[in-house]
Amino acid sequence: MARTGSIAALLQRAESHKPCRNATGDARWALLRAKGSLSAPSGSEKSIHASLLQTFRAFARNNAWSSHRLLSSCKRLSPAEFVAPRSGFFPSLQATLDHILVIDWFYVDALEGGRLGPKAWENEVPCPGIESLISAQACVDRRLILQCDALTEAALNTHVHVQRSAGVQSDRRDRLLMHLFQH
Numbered sequence: 001m002a003r004t005g006s007i008a009a010l011l012q013r014a015e016s017h018k019p020c021r022n023a024t025g026d027a028r029w030a031l032l033r034a035k036g037s038l039s040a041p042s043g044s045e046k047s048i049h050a051s052l053l054q055t056f057r058a059f060a061r062n063n064a065w066s067s068h069r070l071l072s073s074c075k076r077l078s079p080a081e082f083v084a085p086r087s088g089f090f091p092s093l094q095a096t097l098d099h100i101l102v103i104d105w106f107y108v109d110a111l112e113g114g115r116l117g118p119k120a121w122e123n124e125v126p127c128p129g130i131e132s133l134i135s136a137q138a139c140v141d142r143r144l145i146l147q148c149d150a151l152t153e154a155a156l157n158t159h160v161h162v163q164r165s166a167g168v169q170s171d172r173r174d175r176l177l178m179h180l181f182q183h
Contacts, residue, residue: 053151056174059181060148064141071097071134082130097133098125100183104140107180110162111147111173117163148177 050058074082074093083094090096102121109116127133156174171179 052156052174053153056151056156056177057145057148059177060141060145063181064138064145067100067137067141071130071137075130075134077130079129094125094133097137098127101133101137101140102126103183104137104144104180107162107176107183108140108143108147110160111176112143113161115163118165144180 074097077093081093083092086092086096088096090099099121106116106118106120109120127136151173156172158173159170160173160176162169162171162176
């Protein structure tokens with residue numbers, strides 16, 4: 001049983017406040033799927049066994065779905081609960097979710113060929129409220145989906161230049177994506 005005030009207990013409490021409206025948990029998610037924004041790639045890449053490309057594309061969509069579900073649950077918390085001090089690596093749910101967002105900005109920008117680098121985390125609280133965080137995370141999740149949809153087998157082995165504080169680091173695209181999905 002989760003102790004009172006734990007992140008798991010708060011998320012469970014938030015989830016119980018509003019029943020799911022459809023199989024994916026939210027009407028907005030169903031709308032995105034209906035519009036084709038989150039549809040799977042079609043054509044010759046469809047097969048019984050998932051190709052590596054399909055796997056990366058599925059990971060990107062799962063990442064967006066996970067972000068959506070987590071942030072939808074957090075939206076049900078009071079503002080005080082959202083920013084309340086917590087035990088863990090980051091001091092609050094807000095700080096944890098803002099960290100996830102800026103790291104997504106950092107790596108997705110690198111995947112796109114940008115040079116944002118450490119400037120991504122200059123603002124420790126880039127989204128002071130849950131609504132702005134939901135919007136910003138959905139935007140970067142869509143960018144990641146577009147990156148994965150554009151992948152080819154050959155592109156997986158190309159190198160991505162990541163701007164770090166000490167200079168530019170070169171990482172293989174497939175490894176950088178796996179790191180991002182694990183984060």
